């Protein structure tokens with residue numbers, strides 16, 4: 112039975128028996144798909160932790176000084192990005208959490224150093240046999256860096272300070288909607304490649320200071 116305008120028993124969009132039955136079903140289907148995807152991702156990440164002999168599944172706790180709490184990057188994204196690095200590279204993972212990205216990138220032959228402000232996360236990274244500089248990314252000496260990796264760990268002001276300080280030839284930046292493209296541009300970086308990786312809401316941005324310093328991937 113169709114409702115009249117003003118009929119309080121039928122809500123907007125509740126146009127009849129057919130639609131009112133399918134909408135909740137569709138929502139349930141979507142919910143189940145999301146849960147299944149998350150479970151698959153957790154299982155995949157747990158399996159790679161086991162393969163690499165490290166523990167990175169927990170998220171990083173939030174600490175003072177503007178640091179964001181952080182989930183580690185999914186292994187599928189990290190393996191896709193790893194092709195950007197190789198022997199001869201010195202890669203700083205700025206905001207390394209428990210060191211999952213460091214462990215993956217080290218497999219390319221690059222020297223990898225994590226920078227982490229959270230003492231708990233830095234200690235966990237050390238237990239994962241990662242070389243870690245514990246402290247604020249704004250105070251670290253990046254003199255030997257050929258590349259930085261960041262999973263959007265902080266806001267634009269800290270990003271600007273780190274880019275200036277590190278002066279690294281290449282930056283690989285993984286982010287959702289907050290891309291801070293204006294900061295990269297202002298600091299002399301050109302976007303060389305956008306790489307779809309992980310879910311549809313996140314993108315990997317490959318920046319370089321100069322065309323000749325770009326490591327082709």
Ligand SMILES: C[S@@+](CC[C@H](N)C(=O)[O-])C[C@H]1O[C@@H](n2cnc3c(N)ncnc32)[C@H](O)[C@@H]1O
Nearest residue numbers: 171178181183184206207208228247248262264
């Ligand atoms: C999203 S997690 C990224 C973990 C890792 N890079 C990855 O790709 O899996 C971001 C990390 O950045 C750290 N962080 C945030 N602000 C920081 C700062 N100013 N200096 C150093 N680390 C910072 C957080 O504590 C957190 O562990």
